[in-house]
Amino acid sequence: MSHRDDDSQPSSAPTPESHGGSGGSPRSPSPRRAPSEGPSQQTQSPVDIDRVQGAVEAILLAADEPLDRATLAKAFDEERVESEHIDRVLERLRLTYSGEGRGIHLVEVAGGFQLRTNPAFHTEIRQLVEAKPVELSRAALETLAIIAYRQPLTRADIEEIRGVNSSGVLRTLQECELVEVVGRLDDIGRPHVYGTTDRFLSFFGFDDLTDLPTLSESEHAELEDLYDRELDSFDDAFGDEDQPEDHAADEETSS
Secondary structure (H helix, E strand, O other): OOOOOHHHOOOOOOOHHHHOOOOOOOOOOOOOOOOOOOHHHHOOOOOOHHHHHHHHHHHHHHOOOOEOHHHHHHHHHHHOOOHHHHHHHHHHHHHHOOOOOOOEEEEEEOOEEEEEEOHHHHHHHHHHOOOOOOOOOHHHHHHHHHHHHHOOEEHHHHHHHHOOOOHHHHHHHHHOOOEEEEEEOOOOOOOEEEEEOHHHHHHHOOOOHHHOOOOOHHHHHHHHHHHHHHHHHHHHHHHHHHHHHHHHHHHHHHO
8 A cells, every 4th residue: 555645745726716716817806885975965956946936036026226147146156056047037937927917027127137017007006106206307318318329428529419518417317327427538638428327228128228219211311301490490580680790790891
């Protein structure tokens, strides 16, 4: 009987099967899974558009001047409200307050939005609400129209068009916050340059100056004809009074 020496036998290398493998290259250790996040960390809660609409409605009602989109969005800095949400609620409010039978309308004026009473009910409003209207004279309206269509321009430019002193009218328009100084002309004396204000846009219901009404060709021709007729009537009324003076001057020159 042969003697078997265990120490003399070479030891076999460990196989993947001995460790539960299935052969091939050794497996790399599986990556560790990150701990699961809670619901608040996985997704952000959606914006409550109904609440945003209610807040915007309240802000517009409390404001005494038109508010633009950027200003409205500032009220929701901590609620992830973006410009698209503001646009959405403004459109919803516009539809809510639309219609001739609604007492309040959402209007876009002076680059912003404002809740205003329906002009159709101005008679009923005046029965109970006393408001001091802004009364502008014909001279003030004329000057305001010149500034609105020709701005920016100086007082000298206005007086050249009107033909009369306009300092008092300009002061009145500034007190009504319809006109303001927008700069100085780079000329001798550096005169003030005037332009309209945001209140001017809001007062007349304009979104911007491009909403100013324009004259058609026929209306422009009629206005020129009216101007020519007024000049003719002025010459007829005062032209004869100047003739005696001219004749008297001619007689003195000839003598």
